[in-house]
Amino acid sequence: MRCPHCADDSLREKPIRDEGVRLDVCDRCQGVWYDGGELQRLMTVAAGELHVLDASAPSERLCPRCLRRMFVFNFPRTVVTVDMCGHCRGLWLDASESKEIKTVRDQQQRQQAAAGGTSPTRVTTGITDDLLQLIDRITDRL
Numbered sequence: 001m002r003c004p005h006c007a008d009d010s011l012r013e014k015p016i017r018d019e020g021v022r023l024d025v026c027d028r029c030q031g032v033w034y035d036g037g038e039l040q041r042l043m044t045v046a047a048g049e050l051h052v053l054d055a056s057a058p059s060e061r062l063c064p065r066c067l068r069r070m071f072v073f074n075f076p077r078t079v080v081t082v083d084m085c086g087h088c089r090g091l092w093l094d095a096s097e098s099k100e101i102k103t104v105r106d107q108q109q110r111q112q113a114a115a116g117g118t119s120p121t122r123v124t125t126g127i128t129d130d131l132l133q134l135i136d137r138i139t140d141r142l
Contacts, residue, residue: 004061004083004092005029011064024064029095033064036089059083065090078104
């Protein structure tokens with residue numbers, strides 16, 4: 001498949017141990033493509049519930065699955081801009097975006113723990129929390 005970032009055929013399936021899926025990872029830039037079906041299998045909340053697409057913000061990137069123009073949006077509770085296909089519901093994360101989202105999540109949990117003097121609690125809910133947990137698991141295994 002064609003990498004949305006590198007614009008060449010550098011996406012390769014990579015099995016993610018203990019998750020039972022094969023994600024598409026770019027050999028060159030290390031970005032990751034999450035098919036809509038993969039998101040649904042990996043998350044407790046269906047990927048279809050991710051209502052953050054902004055149709056007025058088209059991406060310059062094409063979906064590697066259906067070759068349609070994707071949309072960009074700020075990942076919830078971050079300033080990280082990610083790409084998503086409005087048709088097949090796939091999500092593209094550049095390698096740096098995955099790391100930035102994980103860093104923001106870790107900072108938010110530390111701040112919340114420091115403010116309350118208790119152990120970190122859930123900073124986000126629903127789809128956002130599930131995506132963050134998914135990114136944590138996948139990033140650790142790539």
